Amino acid sequence: MKNSIKVITSLLLATGLFSCNDNEQKEGDRGALASNAAEKVYVAPGEHDEFYAFLSGGYSGNLTVYGLPSGRMFKEIAVFSQFPTSGYGYSEETKPMLNTSHGFIPWDDLHHPDISQTNGKLDGRWIFVNGNNTPRIAKIDLKTFETTEIIEVPNSAGNHSSSFVTENTEYVVAGTRFSVPIPQEDIAINEYKGKFKGTLSFISVDPEEGHMDIKFQLIMPGFDYDLSHPGRGKSHGWFFFTTYNTEEANTLLEVNASQNDKDFIAAVNWKKIEEYVNNGGGKIMPANYAHNMYDDKSHTATSTMKKEVLVVDPREVSEAVFFLPTPKSPHGVDVNPSGDYIIGNGKLSADLTVHSFDRMIDAIENKEYSGEAYGIPILNFEDILAGTVKQAGLGPLHTEFDDKGNAYTTFFISSELVKWNVETREVIDRQPNYYSVGHVMVPGGNSREPFGKYAIALNKITKDRYLPTGPELEHSAQLFDISGEKMELLLDFPTHGEPHYAAGIPAEILEENSQKIYKLAENENEYATLTNGDARVERNGNEVHVYMTTIRSHFTPDNIEGIKVGDKVYFHITNHEQDFDVPHGFAMIGANNAELLIMPGQTKTLVWEPKQVGVWPFYCTDFCSALHQEMQGYVRVSPK
Numbered sequence: 001m002k003n004s005i006k007v008i009t010s011l012l013l014a015t016g017l018f019s020c021n022d023n024e025q026k027e028g029d030r031g032a033l034a035s036n037a038a039e040k041v042y043v044a045p046g047e048h049d050e051f052y053a054f055l056s057g058g059y060s061g062n063l064t065v066y067g068l069p070s071g072r073m074f075k076e077i078a079v080f081s082q083f084p085t086s087g088y089g090y091s092e093e094t095k096p097m098l099n100t101s102h103g104f105i106p107w108d109d110l111h112h113p114d115i116s117q118t119n120g121k122l123d124g125r126w127i128f129v130n131g132n133n134t135p136r137i138a139k140i141d142l143k144t145f146e147t148t149e150i151i152e153v154p155n156s157a158g159n160h161s162s163s164f165v166t167e168n169t170e171y172v173v174a175g176t177r178f179s180v181p182i183p184q185e186d187i188a189i190n191e192y193k194g195k196f197k198g199t200l201s202f203i204s205v206d207p208e209e210g211h212m213d214i215k216f217q218l219i220m221p222g223f224d225y226d227l228s229h230p231g232r233g234k235s236h237g238w239f240f241f242t243t244y245n246t247e248e249a250n251t252l253l254e255v256n257a258s259q260n261d262k263d264f265i266a267a268v269n270w271k272k273i274e275e276y277v278n279n280g281g282g283k284i285m286p287a288n289y290a291h292n293m294y295d296d297k298s299h300t301a302t303s304t305m306k307k308e309v310l311v312v313d314p315r316e317v318s319e320a321v322f323f324l325p326t327p328k329s330p331h332g333v334d335v336n337p338s339g340d341y342i343i344g345n346g347k348l349s350a351d352l353t354v355h356s357f358d359r360m361i362d363a364i365e366n367k368e369y370s371g372e373a374y375g376i377p378i379l380n381f382e383d384i385l386a387g388t389v390k391q392a393g394l395g396p397l398h399t400e401f402d403d404k405g406n407a408y409t410t411f412f413i414s415s416e417l418v419k420w421n422v423e424t425r426e427v428i429d430r431q432p433n434y435y436s437v438g439h440v441m442v443p444g445g446n447s448r449e450p451f452g453k454y455a456i457a458l459n460k461i462t463k464d465r466y467l468p469t470g471p472e473l474e475h476s477a478q479l480f481d482i483s484g485e486k487m488e489l490l491l492d493f494p495t496h497g498e499p500h501y502a503a504g505i506p507a508e509i510l511e512e513n514s515q516k517i518y519k520l521a522e523n524e525n526e527y528a529t530l531t532n533g534d535a536r537v538e539r540n541g542n543e544v545h546v547y548m549t550t551i552r553s554h555f556t557p558d559n560i561e562g563i564k565v566g567d568k569v570y571f572h573i574t575n576h577e578q579d580f581d582v583p584h585g586f587a588m589i590g591a592n593n594a595e596l597l598i599m600p601g602q603t604k605t606l607v608w609e610p611k612q613v614g615v616w617p618f619y620c621t622d623f624c625s626a627l628h629q630e631m632q633g634y635v636r637v638s639p640k
C-alpha cells in the first residue's frame with residue numbers, strides 16, 4: 001500500500017494537483033466545437049434564455065446570475081460583500097446583514113448554491129449559499145434576487161460541506177471543513193487527535209417564510225468534512241458527507257493526509273436524529289452567533305445575537321450515523337436522482353467509487369461492521385460497493401446527473417468531463433476542459449428531476465482562452481450540449497470571482513414570479529417619506545435626518561441648509577417610482593460610503609459626516625430619464 005501511495009503521489013506531483021504544469025495542459029487546443037454551436041447558443045436580441053444559472057462567486061463573496069445557453073451575465077447578487085453597485089453593506093438598512101459574532105465581516109468565500117425543492121423538484125423559491133470563512137449560510141429570495149437572510153454557524157470552521165438542501169427543503173445542511181476544539185479553547189495544535197471536532201449542522205427552513213433556524217448540530221470526530229449531498233427518493237432522510245482527514249493530522253502535507261488508503265463518507269440518518277431531538281434529546285450548549293434578516297416591507301435588516309445551540313453526540317442515537325470507507329480522499333459526494341447510488345469522487349484516484357444505498361441499508365440491518373471510529377460503526381467497503389467506474393480519468397472532483405441515467409464527472413488532473421452510465425458504470429464519452437475543471441452543473445442536477453440539456457463545466461485555470469488581462473484572468477466556464485450521446489462544446493464564457501458550484505433552473509419557473517417593483521403604499525421603513533409634503537429635515541442634537549423623496553427627475557428637498565461640520569447626516573431616501581426598472585441613485589461628495597441605489601418603492605439610508613465648510617453637491621447615479629443630469633442638489637455646511 002505504501003508503494004501505491006508513492007506512485008499516486010508522484011503522479012499527482014507530475015500532473016499538477018499540487019502545482020500547475022503547463023506540459024499537461026496543451027495550450028492552444030480549441031476543443032471540439034459543435035458544428036452548429038453558434039446557432040445553439042444564439043439568443044436573438046429581445047429573446048430570453050431558456051435557463052437561469054446561478055454561479056457561485058467564490059472569493060468575490062457574491063452570486064452571479066447568467067442565462068443559458070447564451071452565457072450572458074444578468075446580475076451580480078451581493079451576499080457576503082460590501083457591494084458598491086447597489087450600496088448593499090453600505091446603506092444603514094443593509095449593514096446588519098453582514099454582522100457576525102466577530103463583528104461586521106463584509107467578505108466571505110461563497111462556494112455552493114442550491115435551489116429550494118419541493119418533492120425533490122426545484123421550486124424556485126430561494127437559493128441557499130455558504131460562506132466558508134466566517135461560517136454562514138445565506139438565503140436569497142428568487143422573487144427579488146436579493147439576500148434576505150444570513151445565519152452564522154457556531155462551532156464551525158471552514159463551512160465547506162454546505163449549503164445543500166433536503167428534498168422538501170426541510171433542512172439546509174452545513175458541515176465543517178476544519179476541525180477545531182469545540183467549544184474553542186487554548187490547547188496545543190498537536191493535540192488535535194481526539195480533541196478537535198467537526199460539526200454537521202441541520203438548519204431547518206420554515207416552509208412558509210423560509211426562515212432558518214439551527215435545529216441541531218452533530219458533533220463529529222475531527223475528520224474534516226469536505227462536501228455533502230442529500231439522499232433523495234428512496235434515500236430521502238439521509239445525508240452524506242465526505243471526509244479527507246481520517247488520519248486526524250494537524251498538518252496536511254500529503255504524506256500525512258493521504259496515509260489512509262480510504263477515508264470515509266459519513267452517512268447520517270437525519271430523520272432519526274430529528275426524532276431524537278423532537279423527543280427532547282441532545283443538549284443545549286452556549287454559543288454566540290448572529291441571525292440576520294432582511295424584511296422587504298421595511299427594506300431593513302435586523303441582526304439578532306443567538307446564545308445557544310442544540311448539540312447531539314451521534315453515539316447517543318442508535319444506528320443514526322455510519323462511516324462508509326471510500327478510497328483516496330473523496331472530495332465530492334453525489335447522490336443520483338433516484339437516490340440509489342452514492343458516488344465518492346476520490347480525488348487522488350483514477351477510479352470512481354459507486355456505493356449502493358440498498359446495500360448500505362442491508363449491511364446496517366445485518367450489523368455487518370468492519371469496526372468503529374469513536375463509537376461510530378464503519379461498514380465494510382465490499383458490502384456497500386455497487387461497483388467502480390474504472391480508469392475514468394485522473395482526479396475526480398464532482399459528479400452531476402441528467403434525466404437519462406447518466407452521470408457527468410469532472411476530472412481536475414486530466415482536465416476533462418466524463419459521461420458515464422450510472423447503472424452499467426461504463427464510460428460513454430469524454431471531453432477535454434480548458435483547463436482543470438472543478439465543478440460541473442446540469443440544471444436540476446442536484447434534484448430528482450434534472451433538465452439534461454446543458455452542462456456547464458467550471459474551470460479553475462483560463463490561460464490562453466481569452467485576451468490576456470495581466471497576471472489574472474477570470475475563470476472560464478464551458479457550456480456543453482448534453483442532449484445527445486456525445487457531449488458537444490458550445491461556448492466558453494468568463495465568470496466572476498471563482499465559481500465553485502452553480503445551480504440552474506428553467507427560466508419559466510422564475511420568470512413569472514419575478515417581482516417588478518416594491519409597492520410604495522406598503523413601504524414600512526421607519527424613515528420612509530410617502531408624500532412629497534412629508535419631505536423634511538429634522539435635527540436631533542448633532543444628528544440630522546433628511547427625509548427625501550425621489551422621482552423623475554427631482555430630489556425633494558434639493559437645497560439643504562443648516563448643516564454643521566461635525567454633524568452626522570442621515571439621508572433617508574424614498575423612491576416614489578412605481579415603474580419596473582427605474583431605480584434612482586444617490587451619491588454625496590466626500591461621503592465615506594458608497595452610493596445608494598434605491599429600487600422603486602424602497603427607502604434606503606446613507607450616512608454623511610461633513611468635515612469641511614462649504615456648499616456640497618449630491619446627485620443621482622443612475623441615468624434615469626432625459627433629465628437625469630438635472631437630478632442633483634446642494635447641502636450647505638456651516639461652521640460648528
Ligand code: CUK
Nearest residue numbers: 111397438439500501
Ligand atoms: S469545492 Cu471548489 S471545486 Cu468548494 Cu465544491 Cu470542489
Ligand code: CUA
Nearest residue numbers: 620622624628
Ligand atoms: Cu434619477 Cu438619474
